[in-house]
Amino acid sequence: MAAGAVAGVQRGTPEWRRLHTSGVGRFVAGFSGRFRNLGAMRIPRLLLVSLAFAPCLDAAPAAPTATPDPDHVWDLTLLYKDQAAFEAAKAKLVADLPKLKDFQGRLGESAATLRQALELLTDLQAQYIRLGSYASQASDENLRDAPAMERSQEIDMLAAELSNAGSFVNPELLAVGEQKLRGFLDAEAGLEVYRFPILDTLRQAPHTLGAEAESVLSAVGMIADAPSSLYGVLANADLPWPTIKLADGTEARLDQAGYTRWRSAANRADRQAVFEAFWGKMKEYERTFGVALFSQVKNDWFNARVRKYPNSLAAALSGDNVPESVYRMLLDQTNANLPTLHRYFKLRGRMLGVADLRYWDIYPPIVKLEKPFPYEQSKQLTLAAVQPLGADYVAGITGSMTGRYTHVYPRPGKRSGAYSSGSVHDAHPYVLLNHNDDYESLSTLAHEWGHGMHSVLANRSQPAPLAHYSIFTAEIASTCNEALLLDHMLKIARDDDERLFYLGSALEGLRGTFFRQAMFAEFELRIHEEVEKGNALSGEALTRIYGDILRRHHGDAEGVLKIDDLVTVEWAYIPHFYRNFYVFQYATSIAASQMFAERILAREPGAVETYLGLLKAGGSDHPYELVKKAGVDLATPAPYEALVRRMNSIMDQIEAILAKRGK
Secondary structure (H helix, E strand, O other): OOOOOOOOOOOOOOOOOOOOOOOOOOOOOOOOOOOOOOOOOOOOOOOOOOOOOOOOOOOOOOOOOOOOHHHHHOOHHHOOOOOOHHHHHHHHHHHHHHHHHHHHOOOOHHHHHHHHHHHHHHHHHHHHHHHHHHHHHHHHOOOHHHHHHHHHHHHHHHHHHHHHHHOOOHHHHHHHOHHHHHHHHHHHHHHHHHHHHHHHHHHHHHHOHHHHHHHHHHHHOOOOHHHHHHHHHHHHHHHOEEEOOOOOOOOEEOOHHHHHHHHHOOHHHHHHHHHHHHHHHHOOHHHHHHHHHHHHHHHHHHHHHOOOOOOOHHHHHOOOOOOOHHHHHHHHHHHHHHHHHHHHHHHHHHHHOOOOOOOOHOOOOOOOOOOOHHHHHHHHHHHHHHHOOHHHHHHHHHHHOOOOOEEEEOOOOOOOOEEEOOOOOOOOOOOEEOOOHHHHHHHHHHHHHHHHHHHHHHHHHHHHHHHHHHHHHHHHHHHHHHHHHHHHHHHHHHOHHHHHHEEEEHHHHHHHHHHHHHHHHHHHHHHHHHHHOOOOOHHHHHHHHHHHHHHHOOOOOOOEEEHHHHHHHHHHHHEEEEEEEEEEEHHHHOOOOOOHHHHHHHOOOHHHHHHHHHHOOOOOOOOOHHHHHHOOOOOHHHHHHHHHHHHHHHHHHHHHHHHHOOH
């Protein structure tokens, strides 16, 4: 995940805006996007609790254009023709919600009654997803627009109402019983589309509570986000960020955006000063951040115990039925392949001319390229890069990028970063960009429309209850596009300087998205296991645990990269830890995508059809099973070996160029 990557990967800290989730099921899920999550509480299959993510990546934006070209601004009237239509749709959803209660106690009455109830639920979810998508995106156009933000927040609150209204569904289905439900499914053709979610609800029977308890947990969802809210306010608003003077006299205010900008400064002394000031300030609030994260982990363990899971990891993976062996295989393979990561750091030090590599040396680019990539050129390069995926895919992404579905350039007040929103089943996906006419922006475009085309293919191939895909598969589509882009750019590079830049950019993307996210995953597992043992976690304890993992991953003991004490409080900076066992999926996805890309570029028979079949499958089966059916088993070493093989191949190419230059 190169462009637009999550905080701690490459650039910036995302500010999460979500529609709160609760412990009820889903058979559609919303806001298929660049960043998504399964929420603070468990989300079984048979009732949507939609999540709206508009990630805010604090990369320094380009100067906004004075008057936007209409072709560079998305057209939200394709969702609602005007504000009055939106308000009318919201009123309709509020009026329709009580209709669900008419089916409470009746789901076992007949197959026809069950079909009517699930069709109503599907319709309510569809109404809600469209409302949420429109309100969220309209607000993102200008975060200074208070009325737009209020409308988005109002839709957020509707999530809890929808969740509560449907909280009886799962317990009642379980009360009806498997035998009777299977009879209904066989007798009523209109229920076939719900077969998978119904059977998935039965799978989770041991962890589904009674109707009253589910309703209570649904209500608890209103306050379950307190730890992440505390983190968000402290990290993004209340911390008194320091200001330092750089070597050229620049006054650099080191808030989250400032840190992201200046940590890659060309002057090494400036980078060190940035790190010392920023992490020094974070250290001052170590105790408070510790309280917030400890509270989150206790929250996760509470939900796991209430639902009778053996541990927090099992609870988090249960919704998508991902085997724990996948998570543990990721950690095993990451640690087994740390020598490849250490090889990368040594190469980085060599190319930067730094013998004593430190943590403040991991962000500056190892190669610079003074070459613009205007938006129109970026589109053409993306289209050329995805040619291996076939004519239908190319036609689809061409139509997507030429239609009014992309908000392209930075504007005053516009949300920064990038994301794709494709969960409105009967509408085209949208993409938000902040295109800066650079290579990173090109990579972002390819990445986000990878998500967008995933939504196009899934929505076109699957009915609404089966179209939504998990984050477990989402990042495969985006990072596979990035791999294809690298292959294309290397083919058309004019000289070795360009090749070095593209190779270095890809190498850092693999490092940040795989190794760094796996490191986060290891930390998450460790702190949850501590709480499950009955141990407390202070800020100091979290720093100690994180520091041990950080040093091992970066080869501190081997003299590869020195980790100073001041940066071991980095855990306090990462917002993903408030979305339990979420971030590991970035690492598994990019491992899978490297294996798919390897096969596609090698022109293996059936490779393209198999890969596109995975995208078209949407959420018609559990995501691990879908990827496995496509020939990539993430519970085995093979995909991780493919990623490591790609990293080593890239480093081989870089070193060959350096050797040719006598360096």
